Amino acid sequence: MSIRRKRQRPVTSRAIIAFDLDCFYASVAIRARPHLKDKPVVIVQKHLCVTSNYVARSRAKGAVQKMTPVSHALQKCPELVCIDGSDLTPFREASLEVVTAIRAWLADRAREAAAMSNTKPPFCACQRLGFDEVFIDVTELALSEIENGGAPFLFRGHVFGRTDDDELRRLLMVASQLSHQLREYLIAKTQLTLCAGISHSKQLAKLAVNMNKPNDQTVFLPDQSAEYLKTLSPRALQGFGHGTHDKIITWTKHNGKHEGIETVADVLQLFGDGQDGIRRLGTILGNEQHALHILNLCRGVDHTEVLDSGDAPKSISAEDSCRSCTTMEDVSRRLVVQITRLVSRLRSDGQLFSRRPRALSVSYRFRGDGFVGTSRSVPMPTEIVSVCCSQQNKAIPKAIESIKKTALSVLKEHAGVQEGRTFDLTLLAVGASNFSDSDSFKGNGLTTDISEFFIGKAKRIDSGKKKSSGTLHHSQTPTGVSNHVQRTDSKERSTPEAEVRCPICNSKLSGDNLMQNNHIDKCLKSSCTKRDKSAGSVKRARKSLGTRTLDSYFSKRLQR
Numbered sequence: 001m002s003i004r005r006k007r008q009r010p011v012t013s014r015a016i017i018a019f020d021l022d023c024f025y026a027s028v029a030i031r032a033r034p035h036l037k038d039k040p041v042v043i044v045q046k047h048l049c050v051t052s053n054y055v056a057r058s059r060a061k062g063a064v065q066k067m068t069p070v071s072h073a074l075q076k077c078p079e080l081v082c083i084d085g086s087d088l089t090p091f092r093e094a095s096l097e098v099v100t101a102i103r104a105w106l107a108d109r110a111r112e113a114a115a116m117s118n119t120k121p122p123f124c125a126c127q128r129l130g131f132d133e134v135f136i137d138v139t140e141l142a143l144s145e146i147e148n149g150g151a152p153f154l155f156r157g158h159v160f161g162r163t164d165d166d167e168l169r170r171l172l173m174v175a176s177q178l179s180h181q182l183r184e185y186l187i188a189k190t191q192l193t194l195c196a197g198i199s200h201s202k203q204l205a206k207l208a209v210n211m212n213k214p215n216d217q218t219v220f221l222p223d224q225s226a227e228y229l230k231t232l233s234p235r236a237l238q239g240f241g242h243g244t245h246d247k248i249i250t251w252t253k254h255n256g257k258h259e260g261i262e263t264v265a266d267v268l269q270l271f272g273d274g275q276d277g278i279r280r281l282g283t284i285l286g287n288e289q290h291a292l293h294i295l296n297l298c299r300g301v302d303h304t305e306v307l308d309s310g311d312a313p314k315s316i317s318a319e320d321s322c323r324s325c326t327t328m329e330d331v332s333r334r335l336v337v338q339i340t341r342l343v344s345r346l347r348s349d350g351q352l353f354s355r356r357p358r359a360l361s362v363s364y365r366f367r368g369d370g371f372v373g374t375s376r377s378v379p380m381p382t383e384i385v386s387v388c389c390s391q392q393n394k395a396i397p398k399a400i401e402s403i404k405k406t407a408l409s410v411l412k413e414h415a416g417v418q419e420g421r422t423f424d425l426t427l428l429a430v431g432a433s434n435f436s437d438s439d440s441f442k443g444n445g446l447t448t449d450i451s452e453f454f455i456g457k458a459k460r461i462d463s464g465k466k467k468s469s470g471t472l473h474h475s476q477t478p479t480g481v482s483n484h485v486q487r488t489d490s491k492e493r494s495t496p497e498a499e500v501r502c503p504i505c506n507s508k509l510s511g512d513n514l515m516q517n518n519h520i521d522k523c524l525k526s527s528c529t530k531r532d533k534s535a536g537s538v539k540r541a542r543k544s545l546g547t548r549t550l551d552s553y554f555s556k557r558l559q560r
């Protein structure tokens, strides 16, 4: 998925809006059950409250904070309505609904602005973070509205801080108007309320979102932001995660520095002394660039852009964090549940975004590993292609079986999880990533994916010779070694020793996988050239193979 970059502007004259939906899971659940509107509601996952509506927050007086055990919350507030939130589908769909509505509104507004000024529509990068956060860079749109003379120079909502920069103030005034109008539109369209923060950087916009909750907005004027940031906990800065925090704490303990890092000012005290500080923090974090970014955040300097990456998520996963999983039977059962969820989501994803995943990740965690799990990535079994691209329901069981086989093999090879071994897993997860467009393997416009392309080829050859007896599978071994094309019997798959034939010329293939692929690659190219000798069609055929030969494609996979 390509990422569109906004035209570079001076970072101090940008207008960025951060949206955060109010008590998101609870709002979505209540929208589907309007009779609960005024009741205290919590959303429960694995006996823990993951969020609650604002009625519950005020009635239970802090007793239903995130990750509170539901039993504890019920003791404090017996009238709580608990809703199971283990199925994320409604939240995922609502999230997509909101982003789609935001994009539609921005596009309309940009078109209107362009029509008035007779120019190209201004581009607003829109970046979704998680389910309920969205960043929008409205600089171009706000400037265009200012040029068109239609925008009132007034702040909407709360204003925090100050600025002496008149141009920035005007820009943020218009951005606050845009934010207000967009929020009103979203509330009317989705019945979900949200907060907004408006500032010249993602960091300050994000901090502003949380200043007036719920259903309100705040403009953060940046002149004294550095002073304000010093008083915050460093964990309040987006980008200053658990890992960074823990590494610094460990370092301070080892170096006899007992001050701790309660506030951003403490971090600057330890590392704010120019290049030396960056180097020291870089050594602790293992990356000087990251150290510089962290110290910049502490000083209120955030140059990161809003990246418009489309609505499609970069990865999709399904996980099961369990108390204990000690037998292969249990592993297998849990895997099937998660893989079924993953495949179902990939099917919907394919329908929405016309793409398919190329990598499968298998994650696991053993008891005693704390929060740290291990993840391994291998090529995604190609059976998923028919599910994502051709939306074939009958292909689903095959895809699940194939992914399960791959996942079990990864667990055996990398984690030693197998029959006869003792293990205790507390996490099992499967994920899909590295998406490519479903038509990236289109075989000369004949079919939708490469496996179908081969099957189609084979069928044409077979029907020509009137001796069709089996089907062709494009599959790979669990370890990622591709058994590129295997002829199978109608009852069971062929063993590696079985005869393999080229789906294009039908000749018997010898040698290892790469040699076979090499042959098919050549055959494929020559058959393309024969059918249509124009240079364009060869180019298209090559492009359809991802600009590489099949050989290099699969040898790359082997190297992974």
Ligand code: DGT
Binding pocket: 020, 021, 022, 023, 024, 025, 026, 045, 050, 051, 052, 066, 067, 131, 132, 213, 214
């Ligand atoms: P807000 O923004 O303070 O009005 O409340 P929420 O509920 O929107 O909280 P937020 O924005 O931090 O998170 C969005 C949703 O993500 C939230 O409704 C439930 C889910 N969520 C948040 N934190 C956790 C967590 O630690 N674990 C799990 N499983 N889900 C979480």
Ligand code: MG
Binding pocket: 020, 021, 022, 023, 024, 132
């Ligand atoms: Mg939220």
